[in-house]
Amino acid sequence: MRKVDPAKHEEKRREILEAAGRCFARSGFHGATTSAICAEAKISPGHLFHYFDSKEAMIAAITQARLDDAMVRTERVMESADPFGTFVNGIKDALLTKGRMNNPLLLDMLAEARHNPTMAEIVQESTRQGQAVVAAFLRKGQEEGRVDTNLDPELAAAIVISVIDGSQSIAVRDPKLDKEESGKLLLKMLLRLFAPPAAADGA
Amino acid sequence: MRKVDPAKHEEKRREILEAAGRCFARSGFHGATTSAICAEAKISPGHLFHYFDSKEAMIAAITQARLDDAMVRTERVMESADPFGTFVNGIKDALLTKGRMNNPLLLDMLAEARHNPTMAEIVQESTRQGQAVVAAFLRKGQEEGRVDTNLDPELAAAIVISVIDGSQSIAVRDPKLDKEESGKLLLKMLLRLFAPPAAADGA
DNA sequence: CAATTAATAGACTAATTGGTCTATTAATGT
DNA sequence: ACATTAATAGACCAATTAGTCTATTAATTG
Numbered sequence: 309m310r311k312v313d314p315a316k317h318e319e320k321r322r323e324i325l326e327a328a329g330r331c332f333a334r335s336g337f338h339g340a341t342t343s344a345i346c347a348e349a350k351i352s353p354g355h356l357f358h359y360f361d362s363k364e365a366m367i368a369a370i371t372q373a374r375l376d377d378a379m380v381r382t383e384r385v386m387e388s389a390d391p392f393g394t395f396v397n398g399i400k401d402a403l404l405t406k407g408r409m410n411n412p413l414l415l416d417m418l419a420e421a422r423h424n425p426t427m428a429e430i431v432q433e434s435t436r437q438g439q440a441v442v443a444a445f446l447r448k449g450q451e452e453g454r455v456d457t458n459l460d461p462e463l464a465a466a467i468v469i470s471v472i473d474g475s476q477s478i479a480v481r482d483p484k485l486d487k488e489e490s491g492k493l494l495l496k497m498l499l500r501l502f503a504p505p506a507a508a509d510g511a
Numbered sequence: 512m513r514k515v516d517p518a519k520h521e522e523k524r525r526e527i528l529e530a531a532g533r534c535f536a537r538s539g540f541h542g543a544t545t546s547a548i549c550a551e552a553k554i555s556p557g558h559l560f561h562y563f564d565s566k567e568a569m570i571a572a573i574t575q576a577r578l579d580d581a582m583v584r585t586e587r588v589m590e591s592a593d594p595f596g597t598f599v600n601g602i603k604d605a606l607l608t609k610g611r612m613n614n615p616l617l618l619d620m621l622a623e624a625r626h627n628p629t630m631a632e633i634v635q636e637s638t639r640q641g642q643a644v645v646a647a648f649l650r651k652g653q654e655e656g657r658v659d660t661n662l663d664p665e666l667a668a669a670i671v672i673s674v675i676d677g678s679q680s681i682a683v684r685d686p687k688l689d690k691e692e693s694g695k696l697l698l699k700m701l702l703r704l705f706a707p708p709a710a711a712d713g714a
Numbered sequence: 715c716a717a718t719t720a721a722t723a724g725a726c727t728a729a730t731t732g733g734t735c736t737a738t739t740a741a742t743g744t
Numbered sequence: 745a746c747a748t749t750a751a752t753a754g755a756c757c758a759a760t761t762a763g764t765c766t767a768t769t770a771a772t773t774g
Contacts, residue, residue: 310742310749320751336626338541342732352753357733412625418683419622422615423539428683435684466681466688467696473684474677478669480621480631481638481676485669493670493704501700513719513772523721545762555723560763721770731760740751 321359324349325373328366333412337367337420368426374411375434381409382441392449395442399498402472403491405479414476439465446502455502464501471498524562527552528576531569536615540570540623571629577614578637584612585644595657598648602701605675606694608682617679642668649705658705667704674701 327349331340342363346356360366381398388394402409411417421431442465449455471494478490530552534543545566549559563569584601591597605612614620624634645668652658674697681693 310747312741312750317750334626336541336622338539339626341730343730353733354735354754355752358751363732415618415622415625418680419539419618421683422618423537423542431684432686439685463688463692463696466685466693467700469684470677470681470693470697471674472677473680474673474675477621477676478673480624481634481672482642482669483635485666489666490669490673493666494673497670497700497704500703501696513717515720515772520720544760556763557724557765558722561721566762715774717774718772719770720772721768723766723768725765725767727762727764729761729763732758734757735755736753737755738751738753740749742748742750744746744748 317359321369324351324356324359325366325370329370329374329413332367332370332416336416364426367420368430370413371417371420371427371430372434374413374417375430375438378409378411379434379438379441382438386441386444392445392452392454395445395449396495396499399468399472400491400495403475403494405475405487405491414473415480418473435469438469442468449502453504456504458505459502467501468498520562524572527554527559527562528569528573532573532577532616535570535573535619539619567629570623571633573616574620574623574630574633575637577616577620578633578641581612581614582637582640582644585641589644589647595648595652595655598645598652599698599702602671602675603694603698606678606697608678608690608694617676618683621676638672641672645671652705656707659707661708662705670704671701 324345328340328345331345331348334340335344342353342356345366346353349356360369385391385394385398398409417427417431421427439462443461446455446459446461446464450457450459450461475491475494478485479487527548531543531548534548534551537543538547545556545559548569549556552559563572588594588597588601601612620630620634624630642665646664649658649662649664649667653660653662653664678694678697681688682690
């Protein structure tokens, strides 16, 4: 008989998903056709649907993958020597929209989640997890006296995520705006929100 | 002969556009079919395409209309007795996502603009105008000593818009989160960013 | 009222698109 | 070597969808 390496199967799936990701980024979830994805991945339709049940499933898979990816990277920060400090750096990275933290599909994913219950579930579940992790960082910061203890960590975490989401809109609305500058100001804004009443954090 | 009221024509267009808006809000720009729009507007396809050249044109028109609408409302604030104060109230309204300032298509519009040059142009042009108006409010605030003069009004305006955009994501990511609460915190965050070095704005 | 043209309907279509079916090739284990 | 099954191709299809065409009804004006 034959019993083939499931790792190879997974690898191919990832490969196809990456090609799909490029197509989706270019044309949106609905604008990208399966045949465009086939072309990008250099496979036939039969082959494509051998790996994914439907285009819907591809959209769900890539969304899940991207969100998971962001989660993993965020969680890894927790293991560093200075969690809160590294966390702030992570936000910076996310806001500058350049580090591999960046996900050009974010707006599409959010919009899609407004119309598609499956996607909504994926996004919401991922948000629950992400929010919890961010809240943990904020609590850590509160313990260290670097974050205002009046802030509700869960709520503040939601705000952090919302600001990162919002930062994606800047590139769309004003492509000429310097991302470095806007990112820095967004970060400053968050840090001021975090700052305990005493410390003014002028710079 | 016959020479019919162009106002009536415009009115019907608006009517159809409103129906389309409901469909788009429900299913997204691509998920909503023209026949769904026909059903919602209670007209026939022939009739629909008598008023709009294409679905694309409908998407562009509704986007333009929504953005113009937001602009008009924002501009009107400038005419009030206390522009900056009223402006802050306007932001509050936008963040609470309830006042008629709210536009459930915002995320869809931004996502679409990433893939569709026509939409990109509309969004970017509208942003230019909106940003200018917001920057004017901030300058007013600076003159009145209510806004940090170190802030670049144009850049800060971009941040304000980005935060409002980002606030839309909250409802998607965490529908259970209290909008009142998150809106209040977002507003506080912006006000702290605006605050001149001296005033701490503790509340 | 008659003529004219706008408003409206709705059957129809051309093209696209997600997805299937069959066939072929290439691994793998015995 | 051979049997078995996975990997892959690509022709094909059913359904959907944006958009058209023709016909009818309703205003408007002279």
